[in-house]
Amino acid sequence: MKKNKLKKLIAFTMALTLSASVFMGCKNNDSESTSDESIMDSVISVETTMTNAKVDGEKADSKGTELSTMISFTPAPAGHGNPSVNGGPDWSMEPIIYDYLCDYSSQPEKTFKPSLLESYDFKDKVLTLKLKKDLKWSDGSAITADDLISNLFIDMTVNKIAYYAESVKKIDDLTVEVKYNRDATLLLDYILKTSLKYPVSNYGEFAKAYQEQFEKNRELDENKNFKFNAEGDIKVAETTTALNNYLPDLMSIKVSGAYVPKTMTSAEIIFEQNPYYRVPLNIEKIRGIRPTSTESTALAISNGDYDAEGMGLSPDMAQKVAENNKETIRQMVVPEFSSLGFCMNTQKYPTSDVNVRKAIAYIIDKAQIAPVSEPGMVKGDEYAVALPPSVRDKYLSKDFLNSLENYDINLEKAEEYLEEAGWKKQGNQWVDKDGNSPEIIVAGVGEYPAYVVIGEAAANMMKDFGLNAVFTPKEAAAYNDYATSGQGHMVIDGFGSATNTQHPYEAYDGIWWYGKRGMNLKFPEKGGLVFKNDETGEDFKYSEKQLELFNASTPEEITKVTEEFAQFFNDNAWYIPVTEKYYVFRLHNPKLSMPEAKTGEQLSDFYWSGTTSAILGKALRSGELYYVK
The missing domain is CATH 3.40.190.10 (Periplasmic binding protein-like II)
Structure with missing residues (x-):
């Protein structure tokens, strides 16, 4: 397919959002691909009078x-003021109405700039947080250490204190001390970026209930980290239900x-x-x-x-x-450190077969789809190691990556893997060993143009190759339910993203969310995650490796464990990345x-x-x- 034709067709699809069957598959490995740079250049290289933000x-x-911008709020009557519940302040509103312990960026180097904090100190497994003096909520009441403790306990699974902190102690009206069971510096990434959004005057009863379970109903797991015992799990769930039922009027909440x-x-x-x-x-x-x-x-x-x-x-x-x-x-190109691609259903035929998953990975021309899906999108990770290239290349060497399978489009390799799975070509159609051409359902959010472009393009490339693929758009409100239902074979999603920490741990920790969505993985009722490597037949002790990665303190240590995760994901093709997202910020x-x-x-x-x-x-x-x- 010629690049100009593809570009026009994809743009048309995005304009109409739900138009169908506008792609023509690319028939050979020599198809001319639209480059990331050509699309980006067409947008950001427009010569403008103003050249700086x-x-x-x-x-x-x-x-x-008055500054006008985008805020994705939920209107009344469904909207409310509890940021922990859908319909409350979300990612687009929180930075406007809440202040943070520290402002954070990994660019050009990891920096925690104290905002609400006067100072922080992490030494000998003890983190000391000291608030600035004379801080106030929007009603004029003082912000104190009690408010900070309220936030720490309500967010205890997000900031990781539930798993790694031995104690949380108020030192004085401005100072809180968190004693951890380890010295992992990654702990700071999860706690110092906390926003202050749960005033003790409104959320104190919930925080106190969480704190009680933190102090009384935790036990050590096999890795010497903390987990809630059976009673603790029940009590935490009950408190969460009560918290979720607290829905104050957005216009009446106190903000920091x-x-x-x-x-x-x-x-x-x-x-x-x-x-x-x-x-x-x-x-x-x-x-x-x-x-x-x-x-x-x-x-x-x-x-x-x-x-x-x-x-x-x-x-x-x-x-x-x-x-x-x-x-x-004025147009700036901003990194988001996120990935968009296909979570492959590991439990539903035919994507339950690793050879079929790898064949599909070779059929989809990621380099052609990515740049035309949305301005700012660039080609994702061709090695399927579940990291955005900007994060991947910080920790994985080119020599190591060259030792992995490269899933750039290669139709001959796709044929080899289908034949390995017992499939054969009958006319223009590939059939399995039973003579059937099983349907492969590709799903994406219909309201999100990039999802439509990626899904339509991939489905048509597979159909052109001879697979029975179909793209089905789903409403955003129902997407999570569909993704977790196990009905789809390829669910467009953001696994492998590291938007908060730009650390491999964050990307691989996403298995707890995305693994239950499109991947449809089987999770144990108790104990850590252990997955069988479909390529080698060996067990991969996922949770143990996560802990190693969390505790890694030097770049060399991080790289060593990241290589093991990279090899595992490359072998199994659970996730086929299509894009890494940069976006155009316009003034x-x-x-x-x-x-x-x-x-x-x-x-x-x-x-x-x-x-x-x-x-x-x-x-x-x-x-x-x-x-x-």
Whole structure:
């Protein structure tokens, strides 16, 4: 298939979101592929008047200023103010309304910049957290160590204290001490980035209930880490149910961050300055526009409704937006350290056969699909080691990667693996040893253009090869249920992502979530994870290796264990990556100044990493986001 034809077809699919059968499969290994660079260049290399996120000029007074961006909130009556429950403040709102113990970035090197904290110290397995003086919630009440403890216990499985902390102790009104059972520096990644969102005045009863189980009903597992005993599991579950039933009005909650939610419609939400915030703010209000569909989002961006956003657009639309606004637009390319690809159902025929999974991996032309799925997408990991290339290449050498199977498109290899599985070609169709051509269901979220593009393209490439593949789009609200049902053979998902820590442990720890979704893995009722390697027949002690990776303290130690995980995933093809995501962060208002960043370049900067809202949050808290006169 010619690249221009594919590009137009995929762009058309994205514009209509659910159009079907617009792809023609690529018939040979010599098919011309659209490069990552060609699509990116068509968008970000548009020559613009402004070339830096930072704008020279005198800072404008905050009075009367309003920043418009994307916030994916749930409108009333379903929306509420509990951030631990669906419908409450999510990833797009949290950085605006909550402050963090530390602001974090792995770029250009791992940095924890104290925000709510005055200081932190980790020595001899003891982490000491000291809050700044005179911090206040948005109602004017003091933020104290009691609030910090409330947050630590409600988030105890997320921040890992449930598994690795021996005790949590209040030292004084501003200081909390966490005593761990190990010195692993990765512990800091999970606790120092905590946002303060559970005031003890509102969530204290839940925190106290969790704390009681933490102190009374834990025991050591086979790896000398903590787990809840049977009674503890029951009590924690009961507390979680009670917490999930606490649904305060979003407009009445106390927040620790720079802005407070004030008014909301089905289309937008307005945030005003927290009058008790710890530093002066340069923007008076923030208007969060709720995305409702691909078409409405594209229209809003084209109409200039946003001052700053990082929304996904089709390549053609993204290019038009840039070309039509050359005088005012600025475009930054931001790493997300996330992956998008296919979780392969290991329990449902025919993808239960490792040879079929590998054949499919060789059929799908990842290099052709990735760049046209969404501006900013680049080809994912061709070795299927379940790491984004930006993280993979930090820990795995080229020599090691060359020892693995490379799953770039290779139709001859695909034929070999199908024949190894006992299949044969009958006319234009591949059939299994029973003479059947089993259906292979590819599923993705119908509202997400990139999912549609990836799913449609892969299904059509497989059909063109002779497999009975079909793409079925699912509604976002029902996607989790479908993914965990085991009905699909290939579920588009984000396994192998390391968006929070940029550490291999985070990517491989995702097995607890994604393994129960598209992969449909069988998890033991008790004990650690042990999986059979379909290639070697040997057991891979997954949980033990996870612990080794968690405890690894030097780059060499991290690499050693990461290589073992990489070999396992390469052997088994449980996950077929298609993309690594970079996204285009667009500034539309020429008067809006943000931390310095050159346009049109992949960025490696403290401020410019993570989600759109994470970037805005860091910039707002630091005073680096403002309008000029």
